[in-house]
Structure formats: C-alpha cells, structure tokens
Amino acid sequence: MEGKTMAGGRWRRLLTVPSVGLLLVLAGCGGSSGSTGGLGSGDLLVGVLAPFSGADANLGPAYYAACLAAAPAINNNGGVGGRHITCQKFDTRGEPADAAPAANQMIASNSNLMAVVGCTSDEASAVAPIVDKAHIPMFCMTGQSEFNKTKLPYFHRLVPADIFDAYGMVGWVIYGPSHPAWNKVALVFGDDIGSQSFVQPATNALQHFGKTVKNFPIHLGASSFRTEVQSMLAFKPDVIFTEALGSAGTYLGEVKELNGGQTIPFIGTSATIDPAWFKDVTSTISVNDVVQFYRGVDLGYTFSGTAYDEFKANLQTAASTFANAPKYGQRGSTLHLYDGIIMTALAMVATNSKDPTVYNPKIKEIANGTSGATVVHTYKEGLDALHAGKSIRYTGAAGQNNFDQYNNSQSGYILVKYDAQGGEVQLASLTPEQTKKLSDAGGL
Known part of the structure; x- marks a missing residue:
C-alpha cells in the first residue's frame, strides 16, 4: 500500500548495511518481571x-508511531506474561539492496524478535522471504500484487493491494x-516498478468508462519536473491521479506555476492522507488550493470507540519520545500496524508460547474470530x-479484520478531502456494487 511511489530502481547505491535505529524502551516500562x-x-x-x-523517509515514522502506541497498551497491563514490548527502527532506505542487509541484521541480532511491521512496497519483495524464513510474523504495508496469493505463512497484510x-x-x-465531468486523466506516478503498478488498472478502468487517459511517469526525488510538467499540460487533463511521496510538492508547485497560476484538480492514493x-504540498500550492482541488481515497475508519481512544491517548503520550507521534492519529497504516502488534501479543498469551511457529496461526484466528468468540477491543x-x-x-x-487464506484482509473505500488543518473529511463512500464494477473494469 505504501512506498510504491518511491520503490527501488530510482537510484542504485553501493550496497551498505543500514544503521540500526536507537532501541527504545518506553519510559516507565522498566525491566521485565518474571514470566509464566x-x-x-x-x-x-x-x-x-x-x-x-x-x-x-516519511513512511517509517508512521509505523514507528504504531509501535510506540501499542507498547504501553501491552506493557501497562502486565506485558506478555510479564515481558515488556520495545520498539526498534531498522532503516531500509526504501531500497531492496539496503533492505535485505537490514532485515538480516535485525534477525541475527535479536533473538527476542516477536513481530515485524513496515515492509513497504519499496522492499517487501526483498525482505518478506527473509522474515518468513526466520518464522517471524510480519505486518506489511505493501500493495504489490505478488502478495495477493502469497505462500508466505508469516506474512500479513491489513490493507488492500495497490490496484484497489x-x-x-x-x-x-x-x-x-x-x-464537473473529468474526461481526460493524467497519471503522474514514479517511474519505478512499484509506482507504476497503479497505471495499468487505472488505465483499464478509465478507458472502460469512456475516459481518455495518459501516463506521465516522473523520476521521484528530482529537484525539478518542468519538462515533465510541460508535457503533461500539453495533454490538457481535467484531473491528475498521483501520489509521488516526497516529490508531490515540487511537481504540483510547478504545475501551478506553468499553468498560469491555476492548480489542476488532483486525486491522491490512500498514502497521501499523511501529515x-x-x-509538502501546501508549502508550494497553498492550503487553500489543497482544500479546493485535492481529493483522495482512504479505507473506511470511524476514528472512534474504545480501541481508537486508547490508541490516540497512547500517541499523545509517545510525543515525549517522538514529537510527531500524535500527528498519526488518522493515518491508516499506523492504526493497522498498532492492531497487528496487539493481535500478536494476544496470540502469544492465547497459546502460552514464545515460539512464533506456535503463535503465528493464532493471529488469524484472533482477527477473524471463531464461533462464539468474545469480541474485544483492547489488549486488556x-x-x-x-x-x-x-x-x-x-x-x-x-x-x-477478515483475513483470507493468503492472510490478506480488505475493507471498503471512502472518498475524502482535506480540511485546512490537514484533517481528513469524508465526502462519500464506494458501495460494494460500485467497487465490483470498478474492479471488473480494471480487469486485473
């Protein structure tokens, strides 16, 4: 789901082992007590x-925040049989060549590894097999279609594939x-393989509905896109589809500049619902333009209830360690990975086992439930x-959550915009019937 706009293939670096982030033990956790x-x-x-x-680089912090919120939810209630949860960053740099050594180092150096979160579309293809071989449950933010029917039993995906x-x-x-009627659509995504995974399904579906569409790939991270923008403007689109994490501000700013000061309506992926x-974008085209011209898609969250209230409160507390943590209160990936960590801890308790080969299957059972299961909303x-x-x-x-046989869990989409404070505003939702028509039109 995330990272696909910045995936490998942009830059080839010398292979280096990424530095390992600071090990964080949440304040007040102390040492673990004896376990049972x-x-x-x-x-x-x-x-x-x-x-x-x-x-x-903006992806990792959202996932780190999820762990910082989940840790006190578990630790303040006795931990996992007295064992406390800690969080550690392992930087993949968004490149498969850097990600594989990071994954290997993480596994080799930490015999107490209970779960892995993150593994975006940038690096999931490289790291998921490594983590799976080590028998560590993972919750990945990848939308790559290769995981739609994955054979990796320790892989879990709580978000839809990119095509959705x-x-x-x-x-x-x-x-x-x-x-107004949007009949001409410009697709502006990174030129890497992950980013381009949006292009074919979008093109198929748009053409099915009688729309004219053209792909305008960009090289993410470039300092300017003036040539690419001029080519796109010559197409005279009614609306732009984009994501371009880290480059959207520059690109859209140049669109406005070269289009006589006028911003073209643009629609973003769920990853664009991000502080x-x-x-980045408001710094170049203004808050007013984003509020007026941006539209996006997201998964249907309520941002309410017992579980969400605890999650949000823990993010506020985590600000003492990570100042930006509270900003991820409406970030879908942060919510999902928080839940993944909680479910893993509950699976360990339910099986009374530290062995992931024992507790991994229990994660799916706890997520989907069995006949007569008691519905719970928090670790406690x-x-x-x-x-x-x-x-x-x-x-x-x-x-x-509703995991299928491939450990993929999916939910419906909502249509959203931003308010002036950067909050998400739901405008509509896609019905199951509409989603099926769109999927059938995409043909993938």
Whole structure:
C-alpha cells in the first residue's frame, strides 16, 4: 500500500548495511518481571523495518508511531506474561539492496524478535522471504500484487493491494460527488516498478468508462519536473491521479506555476492522507488550493470507540519520545500496524508460547474470530477474556479484520478531502456494487 511511489530502481547505491535505529524502551516500562509458562523472560522486540531515510523517509515514522502506541497498551497491563514490548527502527532506505542487509541484521541480532511491521512496497519483495524464513510474523504495508496469493505463512497484510487504490481513484471520477465531468486523466506516478503498478488498472478502468487517459511517469526525488510538467499540460487533463511521496510538492508547485497560476484538480492514493504529504504540498500550492482541488481515497475508519481512544491517548503520550507521534492519529497504516502488534501479543498469551511457529496461526484466528468468540477491543479486554478461558475476536483501532487464506484482509473505500488543518473529511463512500464494477473494469 505504501512506498510504491518511491520503490527501488530510482537510484542504485553501493550496497551498505543500514544503521540500526536507537532501541527504545518506553519510559516507565522498566525491566521485565518474571514470566509464566512458555512465554519466556526478558523484553520482547517489535522491529520497524521501513524507510527512515531516502526518498520515502516519511513512511517509517508512521509505523514507528504504531509501535510506540501499542507498547504501553501491552506493557501497562502486565506485558506478555510479564515481558515488556520495545520498539526498534531498522532503516531500509526504501531500497531492496539496503533492505535485505537490514532485515538480516535485525534477525541475527535479536533473538527476542516477536513481530515485524513496515515492509513497504519499496522492499517487501526483498525482505518478506527473509522474515518468513526466520518464522517471524510480519505486518506489511505493501500493495504489490505478488502478495495477493502469497505462500508466505508469516506474512500479513491489513490493507488492500495497490490496484484497489487505483480503482478507488477511478471511483472518484465516476461516482464522486460535486465535481464537473473529468474526461481526460493524467497519471503522474514514479517511474519505478512499484509506482507504476497503479497505471495499468487505472488505465483499464478509465478507458472502460469512456475516459481518455495518459501516463506521465516522473523520476521521484528530482529537484525539478518542468519538462515533465510541460508535457503533461500539453495533454490538457481535467484531473491528475498521483501520489509521488516526497516529490508531490515540487511537481504540483510547478504545475501551478506553468499553468498560469491555476492548480489542476488532483486525486491522491490512500498514502497521501499523511501529515508529511500535506505539509509538502501546501508549502508550494497553498492550503487553500489543497482544500479546493485535492481529493483522495482512504479505507473506511470511524476514528472512534474504545480501541481508537486508547490508541490516540497512547500517541499523545509517545510525543515525549517522538514529537510527531500524535500527528498519526488518522493515518491508516499506523492504526493497522498498532492492531497487528496487539493481535500478536494476544496470540502469544492465547497459546502460552514464545515460539512464533506456535503463535503465528493464532493471529488469524484472533482477527477473524471463531464461533462464539468474545469480541474485544483492547489488549486488556483480550487478556481478561483469555484468562477467563474464552476465545476472542479482536476488533481494534482500525476496525474489524477478515483475513483470507493468503492472510490478506480488505475493507471498503471512502472518498475524502482535506480540511485546512490537514484533517481528513469524508465526502462519500464506494458501495460494494460500485467497487465490483470498478474492479471488473480494471480487469486485473
């Protein structure tokens, strides 16, 4: 889902082992107390395997925030059999060549690794097999189609494949409210393989609905896109589809400049619902232009309820360690990865095991639930139910999960915009019938 606009192929660097981020033990956690049964002793580690530098450096912090929020939810309720959760960054730099050594180093250096989060479309193809071979459950923010029917049992995806973001954007054109007819669509994504995964499904669907579409790939991270912008403007599009994490501000600023001071309406993927992206784009085309001309797609979150309230409160507390943590309160990936960590901890307790080959299958059962399962919304609720001998279904901060046989969980799309403060505003939602029509039109 994320990182696909900044994937490998942009720059080839010399192969280096990325520096490992500072190990964080949340204030107040202290050392672990003695554990029970087969849960072992000592702190447990969640590895945040993601870009913290390079063109996609804004992705890693969102995932790190998820871990910082999940850790106190677990630690303040006795931990995992007395074991406390810690969070550590492992920088992939958004490049497969850097990501593989980072993954290997993470695994080799940490025998207490309980789960991995992150693994974006930049590096998932390189790191997922490594993590799977080590039998460590992972929750990946990749939208690559190769994982739609993955054979990796330790891989989990809580967000739809990239093609559904493409269909969601087409849904804005066909079903979205309060806009003029958008008949000519310019696709502006990175020239890397991951970014271009949006292009074919969007093109197929748009053409099916009688729209004219043209692809204008850009080299992400460039200092200027004037030549590419001029080519795109010659096409005279009604609307632009884009993501371009880290480059959207520069590109859209030059569009406005070379288009006589007028911003063209633009639709972003779910990854553009992000404080860093909002800051980047508003710095060049103004807040007013973003509010007026930006539209986006996102998964349907309620941003309410017991689980969300705890998640949000923990993000506020995490600000003492990571100042930007509270900004991710409405970031879908942060919500999902928070839930993934909570489910993993509950799976360990439910199986009374520190062995991932034992507790990994339990994650899916806790997410999907079984007949008669008690619905829980927090780690404490889950812990209490398990101690009472009940089976549980976890419905967390991001809502309900439904894993299929390939450990992919999907939900519906909403059509959104930004307000002047960078908050998400829902304008409409795509019905299951509309989503099916879009998917059928895409043909992938």
